[in-house]
Amino acid sequence: MGEVERGVTITVIGSCNVDFVVPVAELPGPGETVLGRDHLKTPGGKGANQAVAAARLGSRVVFVGCVGDDDLATTIRTALTDAGVELTWLHTAEDTPSGIALITVADGGENTIAVSPGANARLSPEHLNTSLLESTDVLLAQLEIPLEAVQAAVEAAHGRVLLNPAPARELPPELLARVDVLIPNRSELGVLAGAPEPTTTDEAAALARSLTGPSAVVVTLGADGALVVADDEVTHVPAVEVDAVDATGAGDAFCGALADALDRGSTLVEATRWAVRVAGISTTRQGAQTGMPRREDVS
Template sequence: MPAIVTHRNKIVNNLQLAVLGRVHPSERYSSSVSASNPRIVVLGSVNMDLITRTPSLPDPGETVLGTSFTTSPGGKGSNQAIAAAKAGVMVSFIGAVGDDEFGDTLRRTLSDAGVDDRALRTAAGSSGIAAITVDDHAENSIVVVPGANERVRDLTDDDLAAISDADILLCQLEIPLATVVTAFEHARSRGVVTMLNPSPVQDLPDALVAATDVLVVNEAEETRLGNRVNEVTHVITTLGARGARYRGSESFEVSAPRVDAVDTTGAGDAFAGALAASWFDGPRKAVEWACVAGSFAATRPGASTSSGTREDIDALRDAAAG
């Protein structure tokens, strides 16, 4: 059995950063940031979400009338980075936006949330977009056009250095798979905890599975991956409104707080970001807190805009317990 990954000594000292005049902007999201907070690097996608609301999702070949249309920054990588930053930890983002009208907005959204965007490159062409349809029951369907995300094919020396300095590397699969493999192998060689949310789900190469410490999947993704999930030390399966299941150093299931869901689009990404932010508290506490974060996100519209601060998440946890 591989060693259990719970904590490492590569924790960023905020006091040292303050002395150097480089206190990270994520500190404004929490009154309790301490020197023990991990540094997270998120390598992934950033999209503009094009959101249509309709009473019911259309069946194949069916046309339905929508009730509203909005745009909102998203992308699984960006959403998870913002969720982690709002939870009060230090987050850097590696990815790409286009040189179109969406690019500046997407970059500003990350920066405003307290995410270090210095490794976010601008590529020629369009930014990634996600066409999202949400029904009156808060269920959704999503089609992603990668755009600039497809051009995240090479990691620079600065990218690799940022990963080396991290405590956790969090990735998804909305950028080229080969880039994720390279990043995970590099992270593993430097003792960095690797956390993979394999969405959109696809066949995973042996090298990626071997370099993954923590796998975060939903039930459909778990079924699609089959026995491959058993090759990873820690597996967390999200169960929607029911909560989440953990299999690793022990096995357990955690319930999610009951909420009046408005939009579930960002719930899974809020879960992943919160899980990364709290991972060094131990799997049980991390999964419990991530479930609360996912439930909170479901009470608000949008993706990156729906995740809560540490105070928001703690308040919902306390209300559910009381």
């Protein structure tokens, strides 16, 4: 699909959805119905969110994904284009709905999310462009698309590879061996390490060190910030204090910001400090992509 310009900075391969968000006072328990306030319809999907996060911070971003042949695809495309993301390799799956996410957000910012992948599940290695992946400086991927597509992209990449292993699952050793920076949260780290979710930074550091393959691990800790484990050193980056209203997309803001900073030449610890600030600001706004700050918003 066209020639690839040399010097592509960040390529994001992943999911793109439309999120239906219902604000509630408290999250419902199993079998419980709660009445919420007016719902919001916003563009989302971990891949698209992370692409928008990096683009709003000023990086040049190319997105590789798949939408359906429905009205929701227009919402997805428009949001990505408005953020400055390049869509040459955004494919359309015929006779398939676009992906959606059903999100419940409590007053304190906590949320529950159910995803229907739709067209995201149709993205395959055949959709990838080798020239694009060879020319990109940073490849950022997640796991809301078929693993085969992620593996093929990682294998073809010549630049730095960042992987956000969400949703959590066990991963092939050969894939982890190609990852430069793994970006799990606590629960994802536990799944990858085959251990209970860590409750302390010491436990998280120990589990990150136990992983075989990735060159470095950055563990996102929510309100506790993030943990950088690299070169036998552990650095805790504390969170910034904010008045959170919606944590939806905060992890994606972190990943996009980390890619942005690394692409600009920051060290991993410097990039993590930047990503923590960006993610914190994103929680002060409603929605996933709609909550992503621009560079001038981050002090």
